[in-house]
Amino acid sequence: MYFALNDDQTALRDGVRDLLNGECTPEVVRAAWTDPAAGASSLWAQLSEMGLPGAAVPEAQGGLGLGACDIVPLLEEAGRVAAPIPLVETAFVAAPLFAAAGLETELELLLEGKLLVACALDGSSLVPYGQFADRTLISSDAGAGRSIRMLDAAAAAAAGSAVDSIDATRAVLSLTGDRPEGIRLDLSPAQATAAWQRGALGSAAQLVGLARTLLTQTTAYVKDRRQFGVPVGSFQAIKHHLADALIAIEFAAPAVMRAAWSLDQGSSSRDRDVAMAKALASDAAERVAAIAVQCHGAIAYTTEYDLHLYAKRVWAGSRGWGSAEWQRRRVAVALGL
Amino acid sequence: MDLEYSESEKKFRAQAREWLVANVPHGLKSGDTAEGFAQHVEWEKRLYDARWAVVSWPERYGGRAASLWEWLIFEEEYYRAGAPPRVTQNGIFLLAPTVFDYGTPEQQDAVLPRMAAADDLWCQGWSEPGAGSDLAATSSRAKPDPTGGWRLTGQKTWTTRGAFCTHMFGLFRTDPESERHHGLTYFMIPLDAPDVTVRGFDRLDGDEGFAEVFLEDVHVPDEAVLGGVGEGWRVAMSTTGSERGLTLRSPGRFVSAAENLISLAQSRPDAATPILRDKIASAWIDAEAYRLFTLSQVTSIVAGGSPGAQSSLNKVFWSELDIRLQGTALDLLGQEAELDGAWTRSFMFALAGPIYAGTNEIQRNIIAERLLGLPRK
Numbered sequence: 001m002y003f004a005l006n007d008d009q010t011a012l013r014d015g016v017r018d019l020l021n022g023e024c025t026p027e028v029v030r031a032a033w034t035d036p037a038a039g040a041s042s043l044w045a046q047l048s049e050m051g052l053p054g055a056a057v058p059e060a061q062g063g064l065g066l067g068a069c070d071i072v073p074l075l076e077e078a079g080r081v082a083a084p085i086p087l088v089e090t091a092f093v094a095a096p097l098f099a100a101a102g103l104e105t106e107l108e109l110l111l112e113g114k115l116l117v118a119c120a121l122d123g124s125s126l127v128p129y130g131q132f133a134d135r136t137l138i139s140s141d142a143g144a145g146r147s148i149r150m151l152d153a154a155a156a157a158a159a160g161s162a163v164d165s166i167d168a169t170r171a172v173l174s175l176t177g178d179r180p181e182g183i184r185l186d187l188s189p190a191q192a193t194a195a196w197q198r199g200a201l202g203s204a205a206q207l208v209g210l211a212r213t214l215l216t217q218t219t220a221y222v223k224d225r226r227q228f229g230v231p232v233g234s235f236q237a238i239k240h241h242l243a244d245a246l247i248a249i250e251f252a253a254p255a256v257m258r259a260a261w262s263l264d265q266g267s268s269s270r271d272r273d274v275a276m277a278k279a280l281a282s283d284a285a286e287r288v289a290a291i292a293v294q295c296h297g298a299i300a301y302t303t304e305y306d307l308h309l310y311a312k313r314v315w316a317g318s319r320g321w322g323s324a325e326w327q328r329r330r331v332a333v334a335l336g337l
Numbered sequence: 338m339d340l341e342y343s344e345s346e347k348k349f350r351a352q353a354r355e356w357l358v359a360n361v362p363h364g365l366k367s368g369d370t371a372e373g374f375a376q377h378v379e380w381e382k383r384l385y386d387a388r389w390a391v392v393s394w395p396e397r398y399g400g401r402a403a404s405l406w407e408w409l410i411f412e413e414e415y416y417r418a419g420a421p422p423r424v425t426q427n428g429i430f431l432l433a434p435t436v437f438d439y440g441t442p443e444q445q446d447a448v449l450p451r452m453a454a455a456d457d458l459w460c461q462g463w464s465e466p467g468a469g470s471d472l473a474a475t476s477s478r479a480k481p482d483p484t485g486g487w488r489l490t491g492q493k494t495w496t497t498r499g500a501f502c503t504h505m506f507g508l509f510r511t512d513p514e515s516e517r518h519h520g521l522t523y524f525m526i527p528l529d530a531p532d533v534t535v536r537g538f539d540r541l542d543g544d545e546g547f548a549e550v551f552l553e554d555v556h557v558p559d560e561a562v563l564g565g566v567g568e569g570w571r572v573a574m575s576t577t578g579s580e581r582g583l584t585l586r587s588p589g590r591f592v593s594a595a596e597n598l599i600s601l602a603q604s605r606p607d608a609a610t611p612i613l614r615d616k617i618a619s620a621w622i623d624a625e626a627y628r629l630f631t632l633s634q635v636t637s638i639v640a641g642g643s644p645g646a647q648s649s650l651n652k653v654f655w656s657e658l659d660i661r662l663q664g665t666a667l668d669l670l671g672q673e674a675e676l677d678g679a680w681t682r683s684f685m686f687a688l689a690g691p692i693y694a695g696t697n698e699i700q701r702n703i704i705a706e707r708l709l710g711l712p713r714k
Contacts, residue, residue, distance in 0.1 A: 001339060001340065001341065001635075002338065003340065006338070009338075069338045222711065223710070230714065233711040236698070236702060238711070239701060239704075239706070239711055242705050242709055243653070243704035246709060247704070250630065251626040251627065251654055252626070255625070260338070264338075276622045280622060328618040328622065329614075331618045331621065332614045335617075335621060336603065337602055337617060
């Protein structure tokens with residue numbers, strides 16, 4: 001039994017963390033609000049140099065052949081800086097899917113860092129990053145993974161219209177009317193299900209990272225902000241809010257890593273474990289975001305301050321890949337309820 | 338990451354399970370009643386005879402020198418088997434770690450074997466009428482006896498199973514000029530000493546084992562002091578770390594409770610509305626999250642780390658998940674929850690969780706100040 005990252009995993013995570021701390025500052029996230037496509041492609045170029053596009057692709061097919069336990073900590077890092085990029089969708093869902101489905105052209109482009117992929121595999125008609133993605137993966141039924149189809153940029157644009165997300169970096173496309181056929185990926189049911197599970201798990205990891213940043217920012221703020229002649233962080237009311245935020249994060253994060261382990265092992269409980277991880281991560285992120293806003297006070301209620309960049313990512317993303325309630329229902333079924 | 342137990346750990350689990358399934362008694366009266374306490378002590382002695390009472394202790398004291406992992410496994414099996422709550426818990430899980438850390442070899446030999454065998458039954462003397470959450474306000478005092486040893490005077494209260502136990506450990510002020518956490522000393526006291534009066538009273542659920550303990554110039558020898566004179570606060574804090582953390586409430590207890598909750602729901606399909614099914618799934622998820630958190634915590638402890646203030650995270654989480662879990666069971670029972678039954682009793686006991694071992698309000702202060710670095714003032 002060893003429930004921690006090994007030295008290689010820690011080194012890889014630290015490398016990605018250092019890169020993101022330098023390249024994905026709040027200013028970069030803010031700039032991506034004005035031009036999401038440019039923000040994503042510039043960050044993707046940086047991450048591609050580290051080999052991230054091929055992280056989840058087998059070595060025999062030109063990737064790094066990493067497992068979920070290696071990649072999930074990186075996704076948490078991407079969440080921590082609110083990386084304005086479909087990283088989970090491209091590197092963790094699409095890349096191994098393209099490899100499994102034998103889509104050689106797409107795989108090659110993706111591995112070269114020239115392809116960003118959007119996903120709407122939860123049955124929703126809203127496609128985050130769909131406005132600028134080079135390919136879009138859609139499915140008609142959440143989690144069942146019976147059928148995954150791929151649209152190119154032109155087909156997606158023809159089938160959808162741009163809509164305003166509260167988080168402009170997400171560049172959401174709404175698929176209106178009849179869904180285009182696209183290309184049906186040649187996948188076994190297990191492969192399609194695994195894609196869904198990776199998406200939900202990757203999303204959970206990002207939400208944990210976002211929650212960590214919201215807590216870090218709020219902790220720093222309440223140490224600094226003074227009222228009644230003292231830092232507001234010295235008040236028990238504030239302390240208890242932030243203690244609750246830390247508890248929510250610290251009890252979600254291990255569940256996310258365990259789900260990664262279950263995916264890597266092909267464990268029979270992996271669907272339940274991913275569902276549990278996503279439920280805890282969604283709830284934790286929502287809770288921490290609400291606490292962060294409250295403990296900042298009025299300054300949280302402005303877009304001039306950076307907090308909203310992270311909070312809105314939570315609000316926009318926590319229900320994708322199965323909301324907490326949806327995932328708990330899945331756990332309940334797995335438990336025989 | 339490696340979430341598999343080793344072959345020898347699996348073997349340990351199988352041995353524990355086999356023995357527990359064959360030996361666990363059912364239908365004991367509550368260990369917080371006089372009659373039930375005696376039944377529980379008998380069970381503790383059987384555990385000891387089979388060397389399952391103190392698995393993590395050295396073999397010479399009746400243990401199996403089990404690793405922390407094996408201890409977790411034993412706890413899982415213990416609760417899975419539906420075994421009774423441990424009435425020896427305050428000695429084995431709270432005092433003993435302190436005796437191992439601070440006791441002289443003579444004290445260890447005198448205290449530990451009799452504790453393991455359930456010959457001596459220990460209760461905790463922390464709280465006083467004027468010192469609850471504010472433990473440093475302890476006013477019970479001890480003064481040196483001119484003929485040797487110490488004279489203890491004061492009142493301890495909210496002493497779990499104090500009415501039935503044979504011994505008590507607690508803090509006393511040895512420096513009359515001292516304030517707060519200075520000048521305190523940790524004592525181990527036989528409750529049958531002259532001038533000790535124990536008054537039992539009923540807890541919320543009606544069981545009568547709660548007690549207040551009055552000491553009027555009680556003589557104890559020098560060997561009653563654990564750790565140095567005046568070192569009581571530091572010595573006691575090592576115990577409270579154990580109390581809040583995983584040794585007091587291991588995950589096995591809550592995982593089993595969540596599984597029992599699922600069985601209850603399955604036996605009452607009409608009561609299990611979608612909202613209650615969501616709460617049940619939540620309870621199970623939280624119990625499992627606590628187990629996973631513990632695995633990462635134990636990994637860090639085994640690597641030489643110390644949980645420190647992290648144990649406050651454990652304490653808030655397990656105590657509040659327990660209330661949600663037990664409350665959901667009562668919702669499933671509907672009107673029957675009014676009756677004096679096992680779930681309703683568990684619910685009332687769960688309400689004590691955020692109070693004992695340092696209230697959750699205090700724990701949240703500790704989390705904010707020591708883990709997040711917020712200013713004390």
